[in-house]
Amino acid sequence: MASPRTIGVLHGDGIGPEIVPAALAVADAAARAEGVEIEWRELPFGATAIATHGNPVPDETLTALDGLGLFVVGPHDSASYPAESKSPTPGAVLRGRYGLFANLRPAKAFSGVAxxxxxxxxxxxxxxxxxxxxxxxxxxxxxxxxxxxxxxxxxxxxxxxxxxxxxxxxxxxxxxxxxxxxxxxxxxxxxxxxxxxxxxxxxxxxxxxxxxxxxxxxxxxxxxxxxxxxxxxxxxxxxxxxxxxxxxxxxxxxxxxxxxxxxGSLGIAGSVNCSRTQVMAQASHGAAPDIAGRGVANPTAMIVSVSMGFRRYGIMTDDAALVRAADRIDTAVSTTFASTVATADLGGTASTGEFADAVIDRLNQA
The missing domain is CATH 3.40.718.10 (Isopropylmalate Dehydrogenase)
Structure with a gap:
């Protein structure tokens, strides 16, 4: 298996190309604070993969993920796919191939979020x-x-x-x-x-x-x-x-x-799907195509999902630095909300990128 610091990235559909990079930027900052370098390996997935490979989860992607213990997956919008690509869904393909039998979904209220x-x-x-x-x-x-x-x-x-x-x-x-x-x-x-x-x-x-x-x-x-x-x-x-x-x-x-x-919202609800050897970090919510491309999507659930991925895979592999990086992310998200910075869905004014930047600022201040 590849180094646990090589992590797969599947951006997905709808708001995926906005919230996934925001989450990775936060994760990079937390990892650097622990002296960890992350190699993000971007792989074709979703509607863009249908356009380039004729398949939402092409063999190229699966072959790469076979050697990775941790990967980050954006939401998919399989309802909008051509008929021949609707089934099986990308989620079913990934869960089945990697035996991701456990779906862990925390729900915790944040100070500053109604x-x-x-x-x-x-x-x-x-x-x-x-x-x-x-x-x-x-x-x-x-x-x-x-x-x-x-x-x-x-x-x-x-x-x-x-x-x-x-x-x-x-x-x-x-x-x-x-x-x-x-x-x-x-x-x-x-x-x-x-x-x-x-x-x-x-x-x-x-x-x-x-x-x-x-x-x-x-x-x-x-x-x-x-x-x-x-x-x-x-x-x-x-x-x-x-x-x-x-x-x-x-x-x-x-x-x-x-x-x-x-x-408070599914927009803050992180999630991982995992086996005993692999972890897929993917937010609980969907692709929200109606707001895609506007820069207003809440990246919190994706950020929290990546943090959960760090922690879960860090525990699996005795990688204490990844677990500490997860702690840093969680603390920074909490203090960001407590300072009343939030995206529009939670009553704030921050854009997707501005919220991620605010979390990174708090990471750097820690």
Whole structure:
């Protein structure tokens, strides 16, 4: 595998070519502060790759990513692709090829950003390879089909093996979060297993039971479980009760978007998709083609995603400098918001580049 300081870059569609460079500029500044040089390896991807290679994820890109442990991916707008390029989506190609089974989506309110629930600080750990989504539940073909024009069916997949591995990521994350808290705020890590086993007894019941079995390997981490509908209500009512939430694919997708909005906006919601050896940093939001090219897109989610990528891959490879660089980014983003600098979607006046510059200024002042 290539050096962990060689990082793949796929700019993507819509606002991707604006927010990805902004995030990389911030990441470069943080890395330099730790004496780390990053080689950003730009690769064809998305609509531009269709134009040049006839494929949104060409073989050239996949061959390069095969040798990289960390890559940064902008949003894709597959809905706008030509019919022959719509399926499989770029995300499905990357998740499948690299076995990116864990989708980690934090939601934390920032001082200076209006939040519906200012005390939220939760990590949603979403199983990313199974569930009801038709691009993840069958080895060949789609798990969604129509036996007649008036009847549509979907297959949900839950396995013990996938449930075990995502549960371990959740409990390990709870340990990491507990250790990272400052002494005055330290409390045990806590994992909440979210399911719907009162109705989906076999599928989400298996997921719940396996997660609770894995919990026995982590006696220092507290555990409980909730039905997904109750969990949605409790995230709104008592978000501070929750630390790490682990759930299956569909529930994780919905709950993470809810948590992101409760924290202030999906525009600040970072995300990584990962295996045990590779990490893809990609913001939770979409390509927003309606504002592309105007310089007004909020780069925060992309910046936070790259920080998460640094931290996750740094932990995987014992690269302490990458983890420290991630800490620098997180602190700089927080202090930038606290100084009331924000993009228009959050009520501010900063452009995409101006916000990134403000974060870099705070990095350089640290």
């Amino acid at each position: 939040a519906a629930t200012p005390d939220i600080d939760v990590l949603i750990v979403r199983e990313n390879s199974e569930g009801l989504y038709a691009d993840r539940n069958m080895a060949v073909g789609s798990g969604e089909f129509m036996p007649t024009p008036d009847v549509a069916l979907a297959v949900g997949l839950v396995t013990r093996a996938a449930s075990e591995r995502i549960a371990r990521v959740a409990f390990e994350s709870a340990r990491e979060r507990a250790a990272a808290r400052t002494p005055g705020t330290r409390r045990p890590g806590r994992v909440t297993v979210v399911h719907k086993a009162n109705v989906l007894r076999m599928t989400t019941g298996l997921f719940r039971d396996v997660c609770l079995e894995v919990a026995e390997e982590f006696p220092d981490v507290e555990v409980d479980d909730k039905h997904v509908d109750a969990m949605a209500a409790l995230l709104v009512r008592r978000p501070a009760d929750f630390d790490v939430v682990v759930t299956e694919n569909l529930f994780g997708d919905v709950l993470s978007d809810l948590a992101g909005e409760l924290a």
